[in-house]
Amino acid sequence: xxxxxxxxxxxxxxxxxxxxxxxxxxxxxxxxxxxxxxxxxxxxxxxxxxxxxxxxxxxxxxxxxxxxxxxxxxxxxxxxxxxxxxxxxxxxxxxxxxxxxxxxxxxxxxxxxxxxxxxxxxxxxxxxxxxxxxxxxxxxxxxxxxxxxxxxxxxxxxxxxxxxxxxxxxxxxxxxxxxxxxxxxxxxxxxxxxxxxxxxxxxxxxxxxxxxxxxxxxxxxxxxxxxxxxxxxxxxxxxxxxxxxxxxxxxxxxxxxxxxxxxxxxxxxxxxxxxxxxxxxxxxxxxxxxxxxxxxxxxxxxxxxxxxxxxxxxxxxxxxxxxxxxxxxxxxxxxxxxxxxxxxxxxxxxxxxx
Amino acid sequence: xxxxxxxxxxxxxxxxxxxxxxxxxxxxxxxxxxxxxxxxxxxxxxxxxxxxxxxxxxxxxxxxxxxxxxxxxxxxxxxxxxxxxxxxxxxxxxxxxxxxxxxxxxxxxxxxxxxxxxxxxxxxxxxxxxxxxxxxxxxxxxxxxxxxxxxxxxxxxxxxxxxxxxxxxxxxxxxxxxxxxxxxxxxxxxxxxxxxxxxxxxxxxxxxxxxxxxxxxxxxxxxxxxxxxxxxxxxxxxxxxxxxxxxxxxxxxxxxxxxxxxxxxxxxxxxxxxxxxxxxxxxxxxxxxxx
Amino acid sequence: xxxxxxxxxxxxxxxxxxxxxxxxxxxxxxxxxxxxxxxxxxxxxxxxxxxxxxxxxxxxxxxxxxxxxxxxxxxxxxxxxxxxxxxxxxxxxxxxxxxxxxxxxxxxxxxxxxxxxxxxxxxxxxxxxxxxxxxxxxxxxxxxxxxxxxxxxxxxxxxxxxxxxxxxxxxxxxxxxxxxxxxxxxxxxxxxxxxxxxxxxxxxxxxxxxxxxxxxxxxxxxxxxxxxxxxxxxxxxxxxxxxxxxxxxxxxxxxxxxxxxxxxxxxxxxxxxxxxxxxxxxxxxxxxxxxxxxxxxxxxxxxxxxxxxxxxxxxxxxxxxx
Numbered sequence: 001x002x003x004x005x006x007x008x009x010x011x012x013x014x015x016x017x018x019x020x021x022x023x024x025x026x027x028x029x030x031x032x033x034x035x036x037x038x039x040x041x042x043x044x045x046x047x048x049x050x051x052x053x054x055x056x057x058x059x060x061x062x063x064x065x066x067x068x069x070x071x072x073x074x075x076x077x078x079x080x081x082x083x084x085x086x087x088x089x090x091x092x093x094x095x096x097x098x099x100x101x102x103x104x105x106x107x108x109x110x111x112x113x114x115x116x117x118x119x120x121x122x123x124x125x126x127x128x129x130x131x132x133x134x135x136x137x138x139x140x141x142x143x144x145x146x147x148x149x150x151x152x153x154x155x156x157x158x159x160x161x162x163x164x165x166x167x168x169x170x171x172x173x174x175x176x177x178x179x180x181x182x183x184x185x186x187x188x189x190x191x192x193x194x195x196x197x198x199x200x201x202x203x204x205x206x207x208x209x210x211x212x213x214x215x216x217x218x219x220x221x222x223x224x225x226x227x228x229x230x231x232x233x234x235x236x237x238x239x240x241x242x243x244x245x246x247x248x249x250x251x252x253x254x255x256x257x258x259x260x261x262x263x264x265x266x267x268x269x270x271x272x273x274x275x276x277x278x279x280x281x282x283x284x285x286x287x288x289x290x291x292x293x294x295x296x297x298x299x300x301x302x303x304x305x306x307x308x309x310x311x312x313x314x315x316x317x318x319x320x321x322x323x324x325x326x327x328x329x330x331x332x333x334x335x336x337x338x339x340x341x342x343x344x345x346x347x348x349x350x351x352x353x354x
Numbered sequence: 355x356x357x358x359x360x361x362x363x364x365x366x367x368x369x370x371x372x373x374x375x376x377x378x379x380x381x382x383x384x385x386x387x388x389x390x391x392x393x394x395x396x397x398x399x400x401x402x403x404x405x406x407x408x409x410x411x412x413x414x415x416x417x418x419x420x421x422x423x424x425x426x427x428x429x430x431x432x433x434x435x436x437x438x439x440x441x442x443x444x445x446x447x448x449x450x451x452x453x454x455x456x457x458x459x460x461x462x463x464x465x466x467x468x469x470x471x472x473x474x475x476x477x478x479x480x481x482x483x484x485x486x487x488x489x490x491x492x493x494x495x496x497x498x499x500x501x502x503x504x505x506x507x508x509x510x511x512x513x514x515x516x517x518x519x520x521x522x523x524x525x526x527x528x529x530x531x532x533x534x535x536x537x538x539x540x541x542x543x544x545x546x547x548x549x550x551x552x553x554x555x556x557x558x559x560x561x562x563x564x565x566x567x568x569x570x571x572x573x574x575x576x577x578x579x580x581x582x583x584x585x586x587x588x589x590x591x592x593x594x595x596x597x598x599x600x601x602x603x604x605x606x607x608x609x610x611x612x613x614x615x616x617x618x619x620x621x622x623x624x625x626x627x628x629x630x631x632x633x634x635x636x637x638x639x640x641x642x643x644x645x
Numbered sequence: 646x647x648x649x650x651x652x653x654x655x656x657x658x659x660x661x662x663x664x665x666x667x668x669x670x671x672x673x674x675x676x677x678x679x680x681x682x683x684x685x686x687x688x689x690x691x692x693x694x695x696x697x698x699x700x701x702x703x704x705x706x707x708x709x710x711x712x713x714x715x716x717x718x719x720x721x722x723x724x725x726x727x728x729x730x731x732x733x734x735x736x737x738x739x740x741x742x743x744x745x746x747x748x749x750x751x752x753x754x755x756x757x758x759x760x761x762x763x764x765x766x767x768x769x770x771x772x773x774x775x776x777x778x779x780x781x782x783x784x785x786x787x788x789x790x791x792x793x794x795x796x797x798x799x800x801x802x803x804x805x806x807x808x809x810x811x812x813x814x815x816x817x818x819x820x821x822x823x824x825x826x827x828x829x830x831x832x833x834x835x836x837x838x839x840x841x842x843x844x845x846x847x848x849x850x851x852x853x854x855x856x857x858x859x860x861x862x863x864x865x866x867x868x869x870x871x872x873x874x875x876x877x878x879x880x881x882x883x884x885x886x887x888x889x890x891x892x893x894x895x896x897x898x899x900x901x902x903x904x905x906x907x908x909x910x911x912x913x914x915x916x917x918x919x920x921x922x923x924x925x926x927x928x929x930x931x932x933x934x935x936x937x938x939x940x941x942x943x944x945x946x947x948x949x950x951x952x953x954x955x956x957x958x959x960x961x962x963x964x965x966x967x
Contacts (some may be wrong), residue, residue, distance in 0.1 A: 023588065025596060038423040054421075054587040054596075061927025068929065071501050154802065156815045163902040165715070165917075165927030187716070191927070194714035195905065201817065201913045202610060202902030204923065211609040212901075215788065216817045217795075231611045366649060379861040386754065389746020390763060393837065396830040397770050455676030463670070468677060474952065475681045481884070481951035482687070482944065483891025485918050489813050489925070489940055490687040493694065516680060546669030567772075574774020577893040604776040605894055608783055616784070623777045630772050638765075 004354035020305045027056040028063020028076030030205035031102055031168045031224045032287045032328065036076070039067045039322040040103075044314050051307045057205060060193045061165015066219050067290045068092065070298050073308055075290035078167025079191050080267040096294035098341050100266045103315050107253040108283040109235035111213050111227040112220045114138060114153060121146045123239040124282075128180035130185075130220060131159050133196050138218060153218075159191070160212045160221030163202030165191040171285035175273040178284075222283075226327050242278040251279070253329050256280030266342065284329075289315075295348045304316050305348040312343045401627070408624025411617035421587035426455075428614045431622055433589045437504060437597040438629075441583060442573050444508035444593065449515030449572070450565055456509040456516070457523025457561075462535075462549055480517035488578025496582060504590070504597030507583025514575055515568030522564025526557040559640050566637035570630045576601035600626050661910055688944055695938030698931060713904050713920075720935035722917075722942060724904045725856075729916040729943075731880070731908065732821065732896065733889035735826035737836070737882060744833045745878065748840035771834035779898030782827040783819070787899055790826070792820025798916060814909025816828045817901070821914045824900040828892060832885035839884060839958075843877020844870060876957055883954040887947050893918035915942050 026036075036055045045052065058066075060077035067075025068089050081089070086098050110127065112120055122130070126142050129135045135142060139152045162169045163190040173189040187193050195202075201216070203209040206223045210231045213221040220236075225248050228235050237245045246252050256275040262268060272284040289312065292298055295305035316336050331339065346353045415430040422429030450457060460469055491510040496502055532551050536546035554561065579585070579602035586596040600622045607619035698720060699707055710721015751763040794816030801809050814820070847870050855869035871878070901913020902923060908914040917939050928936050 023595070025586065038425050042423045042426050050590055056585055056587075056596075058926055061924075063927075065929055067926045069497065069500070156798075156810075158815045158817050163923040165924065190716040192715045192924070194712060194716065195903070200901075200903040200905055201819065202915075202923070207611050208609045210611050212819065214522070215609075216791075216819070218815065219817070227611060375861050375864070379863040382866075383754065386750040389743045389748045390755075392743040393747040393770075393833055394763070394766050399764050399785075400773065400778065400830075401769075403781050403785050404777060429747040452676050452680055456680055457672045459673050459677050463673075468674065468681075471681060472677050473686050474955070477955050478948055478951050479684050480682065481887050481891075481954075482684075483893060483918060485891065485893045485921060486687060486691070486940055486944055486947075489921070489937070490683070490690050492685065495691045513683060518745050520680070545666050547665070549669070570772050574772075574776065576774070576776040577918070577922065580927060601774055601776050601894075604774075604780055608776075608780050608898060618781055619657070623780055626774055627777060630774065631769070633827045634768060634772050 009129055021050055021052050022304055023052045024073040024307055024311060025054045026074040026076060027058050027066050027072045027324060029060040029078050029167050029287055030057040030207060031078045034055035034226045035104055035326045035328050039326045040315060040319050043322060044311060048310060053311060059164035060167030061206060073298055077290060078285045078287040079170035080269055092267050093292055093297045096292040099291050099293055100132050100288040101291060101312055101339050101343060102266050102286050102288050102331055102335060104323045105257050105284055105286045107225045107248040107281045108222050108285060109225050109248040110222050111233040111235055113213050113217050115217060118149055118234060120236045121245055122236045128176050128183045130157055131176060132182060155218035158201050158216055158219040158220050160201040160209050161195050162209060164204055168206055168224060171271045171283060174271050175283045178274040229327060238282055240282040241274050241276050244278055246281045250327055252279060252281035253284045256284045257329055266339060274327035278283060293346060295346055302348045306353055309343060309353050310344050316340045366474045404623045404627050409622035411621040416621050420589050424612045424614055431603060431618060434598040434600045434603045436589050438573060438599045441504050441508040441511055441599060442569055445511035446565060446569055447573055449512035449568055450517055452516045453519025454523050456520035457527055458549060460524040461527035476517045476520050484514050484575045485577040488581040492581035501597040502584035504583050504593040507579055509599055510578035510582045511572040511575060514572045518568040518571055519564045520587060523561055526560025527553060531558045546602060562640050563637040566633045570633035573629050574601050574626055593634055673927060691941040691944050693935050695934055695941045697934035698938040703921055711906055715932050718931050722939055724906050725917045725920050725939060727914055728908060728914045729890055732824050732828055733886055735825040736832055736889050739825060739829035740833045740836055744836035748837045748844055749866060751841055752844045767834040767837050774897040776894060778827050778831055779895040782823055782895060782899040786826060787818035787823045790823050791816060796931050812910060814912030816911050819899055820901045820912050821908055824896050827895050827899055828889045831892060831895060832889050835888050836881040836885040839881030840878045843874040847873045878962060880954045880957040883950055887950040891918060891943060891947055893922055897922050953961055
């Protein structure tokens with residue numbers, strides 16, 4: 001615990017200026033960032049004016065790192081921690097348990113920028129070959145075959161991906177791994193992977209990928225649905241495991257996620273990809289906030305620990321109503337209930353907070 | 355110059371292709387003018403982009419409000435302005451102290467055995483990317499304190515400023531005549547009093563210039579911020595907490611989907627440009643006025 | 646230095662003098678040692694942090710490795726090194742003639758007021774923050790560059806010069822071309838001001854002698870001024886190069902961040918600083934170590950270049966030749 005190392009610098013800090021308020025700082029995933037910064041935080045702060053929440057959308061990878069380094073009150077990621085990561089983190093945190101608190105689910109849209117092409121169908125084989133760099137032009141025979149009557153331009157395909165470690169990348173590459181042997185052996189699934197495409201482009205955050213695709217004719221990329229909606233980007237229609245053509249939408253994501261098996265610790269190691277549901281969209285992910293069960297690992301006071309608990313409780317109860325407004329899938333009542341039980345189990349110096 | 359030009363025009367070369375050579379002379383002048391225009395052009399274009407986009411995006415809330423959701427109006431960048439000023443002022447204190455000390459050693463103790471090393475190291479520090487300065491502060495300060503902080507940001511910025519201030523200080527101190535020092539010493543003042551009360555005040559204008567230049571350079575640094583001050587959404591006077599800076603906000607907002615955020619990035623660029631302009635104009639003014 | 650052993654008359658208490666002087670020197674020395682210590686610490690931190698990666702892959706294996714795969718935990722620095730050098734060298738090539746032109750013009754031709762304007766423009770170019778260049782590059786320059794690139798590619802496709810397409814790459818605006826242009830703009834003031842200073846330092850006797858031989862103004866510059874000033878010009882280039890190598894924000898915002906070799910003329914690429922900015926936040930274990938090893942490479946190259954430039958400037962100031 002280095003909490004008091006900076007005591008000597010307090011004189012520089014003019015500390016205590018706004019000390020009546022408790023500040024929670026969190027960092028991580030950009031996938032749910034619009035939901036957090038535009039919906040959760042303003043509404044939560046209206047209901048709890050004495051708590052301020054700052055969320056920095058730096059990507060899931062950075063969120064996990066900062067959670068591990070104990071420099072944030074909560075991390076956020078849409079790639080669940082692996083067993084090895086958890087073991088590592090616990091070793092550095094007095095063996096405190098690491099909790100995955102789910103907040104929402106959402107589909108990952110495959111966005112593209114082709115002037116004049118309003119509807120684009122991609123099946124698993126073509127999608128993975130585009131990102132493998134085996135299909136490099138938009139007027140490729142295999143794309144035209146899926147899109148009869150669509151006038152595909154003779155443009156090079158620029159495959160946009162994330163330049164930072166990303167849960168969205170994890171969800172997308174998990175899908176490609178599930179549908180393509182080639183992808184599985186050559187690239188695999190992860191928060192940042194070795195992108196093989198001939199003309200790759202890296203953007204920071206979901207927003208960065210959306211901006212790249214938005215600005216670049218011939219680009220294709222993947223972002224959470226909300227970013228496609230906000231930027232007016234067109235999303236490809238994908239063929240799911242049942243063989244149906246499905247657009248990314250709140251409804252098709254709900255289809256894909258209803259009735260999924262969520263394990264006791266609320267982690268979904270493989271995310272929700274390649275659903276068997278006939279009307280389900282094949283690339284959907286869950287997103288989590290990460291907290292230590294023993295709050296004294298990150299919280300400087302019991303008040304701060306309580307504020308974390310209040311915030312998480314609010315998200316899992318009243319906050320869930322915001323999910324649909326923001327075009328995210330809300331948690332099933334069962335998952336929300338189990339998550340709430342986890343939040344209620346938070347302790348501070350061994351004492352239960354509630 | 356005019357004299358020598360007359361010479362060149364009146365002297366007739368023996369080889370007789372004066373026409374060709376004089377044409378070549380004009381062509382080269384044309385190329386030089388063109389080249390100079392090519393240098394000035396991007397400056398004009400960049401400044402025009404910043405002023406046009408920035409002015410239309412500047413508003414009162416930009417200066418009076420901190421971060422808010424886009425759906426709530428988007429707020430302003432008060433938190434970043436406050437953070438930039440606080441970190442840079444603290445950095446100026448630290449970097450100023452280090453830079454002054456370095457300048458004093460090089461100029462006032464010219465025979466000190468440490469000097470050659472110090473000079474090389476200072477030039478090296480000046481040339482090292484700010485990114486690496488951020489990395490070292492991260493590994494030393496942030497991981498030790500377990501927190502991103504404005505203090506860490508200020509330390510990284512201090513490393514950016516130090517060599518600039520050091521170089522400027524050494525330069526102006528050397529301009530102070532040795533007679534000033536000898537007069538002080540002859541009065542029986544100890545050496546440290548001579549330096550602090552006679553030499554430094556005599557060079558105050560030049561030192562101020564150095565401080566301004568250091569400030570202008572550091573205020574625009576975004577690269578080290580990602581690993582040190584990290585950013586925050588609130589006005590924050592506690593330097594032990596994560597702190598926002600204008601330069602880092604520009605980096606973050608540049609590819610935000612919301613047009614409002616991009617406008618704020620332009621407005622932040624304008625404010626930062628003005629800050630840099632004022633600091634460097636002030637440095638020029640001080641130099642011209644007092645030297 | 647006459648004053649280093651000054652004749653001191655005793656008026657204050659000797660304790661005050663001796664103690665004060667000693668204390669002052671110690672304080673100054675302590676602060677100077679801090680400056681030196683920080684730079685040493687920087688190198689040390691990067692070396693120890695990067696050692697795990699260098700041990701794992703070997704120095705040659707790390708530098709020469711072309712794969713950067715966080716899933717398989719294989720890290721090679723080659724794409725970043727190539728990207729850094731190619732962008733920096735290209736930017737210098739682009740910046741060299743304008744920088745030299747403005748230096749010659751400002752010293753040899755421009756009236757005083759215009760010389761001042763040029764001088765101040767260079768100072769401004771140098772002092773504008775690099776994020777502002779990045780923002781401008783991303784939102785203003787890249788779309789313009791993309792338009793030009795698309796025309797070139799369309800022309801190539803129309804005229805069946807297909808072999809050129811893999812060299813050109815995707816006309817996406819964001820990428821190597823835009824990064825090089827932005828970098829060139831940023832290094833011009835560094836190259837130009839050293840060149841300008843050294844041209845101004847050329848003794849006028851040098852010029853007058855040449856005029857007396859009947860040379861035109863350009864011939865004077867070419868034969869008498871530039872050879873004399875070449876040390877400063879060279880040092881300016883090296884400093885500009887160092888600046889380009891370490892430039893971070895402006896490059897990461899416009900280069901497109903793709904690690905796949907071979908890089909194309911228009912397509913996206915990456916550099917060492919961009920890799921650090923992009924991945925440092927999330928990296929752990931071997932990836933973190935590899936990033937620090939990248940930082941070490943940057944540190945060593947920057948240090949070597951700075952020392953080289955300093956050496957050239959010093960040589961130049963002694964005898965004016967190199």
